[in-house]
Structure formats: structure tokens, C-alpha cells
Amino acid sequence: MALVVKPRVDLFAGEVRQLLTGPTGPVLRFVRSVARKVRTRAVLKCPVDTGRLRAAHREEVGVRSGQVYGFVENNVEYAAAVHDGTAAHVIRPRRPGGVLRFETGGQVVFTTVVHHPGTRAQPWLREAMEEVAVPAGFRLVRS
Incomplete structure (x- = not known):
């Protein structure tokens, strides 16, 4: 039996969404831009042995129930063990x-x-989020 752990950190625009107008226009572009920057930073900070972990980063941005969302994740089966130790x-x-x-x-x-x-933990994804998303006005949520 295999157990798959999917570490995922979500981005929510919070106060930034209130400053910009409409969830499908500037807000969506802004969230997409921040998610792309977080993914790029995570790839650079990711520990490398074979390169499989580094290559597996994925970002998604969209609108669900009128709310803009974005996340960056890594679904490799050992990502959580490396990230959290x-x-x-x-x-x-x-x-x-x-x-x-x-x-x-x-x-x-x-x-x-x-x-x-x-x-030891190597929390590259959390560090990337803290370096890029938090200064942009996002809050981090671990699911």
C-alpha cells in the first residue's frame, strides 16, 4: 500500500483583492504573477539529488466561487519528508x-x-512563499 503526501501551500489575496477591482481582471493577473514568482523561487531553493523533486513543482491559479485562488505544490511522494524532515x-x-x-x-x-x-527539515517551499508572497500581501495556509 502506498501513501501519497501532497504538501500544498495556498495563496489568498486578502487585502490585495480589496484594493484591486474584479476577480477576473487585475487580481487574477496579480495572483498569477505572484504564484509564478513563488514557483521560480521554490525551484531555485529546492534541494537537489536526482532533480526529480526540483522538476515536480506546479502552480495553479483560478477563480472558484467568485474568489481568486492560487497555489504552488510539489506532489513527489517524498516531498513532505524532505520539506518537513x-x-x-x-x-x-x-x-x-x-x-x-x-x-x-x-x-x-x-x-x-x-x-x-x-x-532535518529543508522547508524550501515555505521559504519561497515567505520571501515572495508575504511581502506581496498574501497569507500562508497549510493544508
């Missing part, structure tokens, strides 16, 4: 009686259990 955990083989194989210090190691210390 992980706690210490135990890694065991998938099959009973199996072994884990990995390399460390140039040597191949076989074992039946690993006590992983966890990983």
Missing part, C-alpha cells in the same frame, strides 16, 4: 528473514535493522 525511525527489511544492504565509508554493509536518526 523525519523523526528518528527504525528501518527493517521488507521480507521476513531478509537483510538490508547499503554502502557506508566505501564498504558494503549487510544488516537486519537500521536505527535511522531522522533527517
Whole structure:
């Protein structure tokens, strides 16, 4: 069974929408502009190993129930673990009686259990939102 976690941070125009007129005109263009800038900044700040995480950023802007919305997200299955970090955990083989194989210090190691210390959070998406969207008058909402 696979568990898919989709970290998503939404943009809402709040006070900015009140200053501009009409949800389909200048507001929509403004939200689209900010979402594009957030996505660009997130791509630049994203940690890179294979490039898969960096390539998976997506933005969407639209109007729903008369309200302009926009969001930037990354749907790679491990995005939340990289973004939010992980706690210490135990890694065991998938099959009973199996072994884990990995390399460390140039040597191949076989074992039946690993006590992983966890990983530190690398909140590139939140940082991109704080750097671009907050100064533009948006508030951050985590869903």
C-alpha cells in the first residue's frame, strides 16, 4: 500500500483583492504573477539529488466561487519528508528473514535493522512563499 503526501501551500489575496477591482481582471493577473514568482523561487531553493523533486513543482491559479485562488505544490511522494524532515525511525527489511544492504565509508554493509536518526527539515517551499508572497500581501495556509 502506498501513501501519497501532497504538501500544498495556498495563496489568498486578502487585502490585495480589496484594493484591486474584479476577480477576473487585475487580481487574477496579480495572483498569477505572484504564484509564478513563488514557483521560480521554490525551484531555485529546492534541494537537489536526482532533480526529480526540483522538476515536480506546479502552480495553479483560478477563480472558484467568485474568489481568486492560487497555489504552488510539489506532489513527489517524498516531498513532505524532505520539506518537513523525519523523526528518528527504525528501518527493517521488507521480507521476513531478509537483510538490508547499503554502502557506508566505501564498504558494503549487510544488516537486519537500521536505527535511522531522522533527517532535518529543508522547508524550501515555505521559504519561497515567505520571501515572495508575504511581502506581496498574501497569507500562508497549510493544508
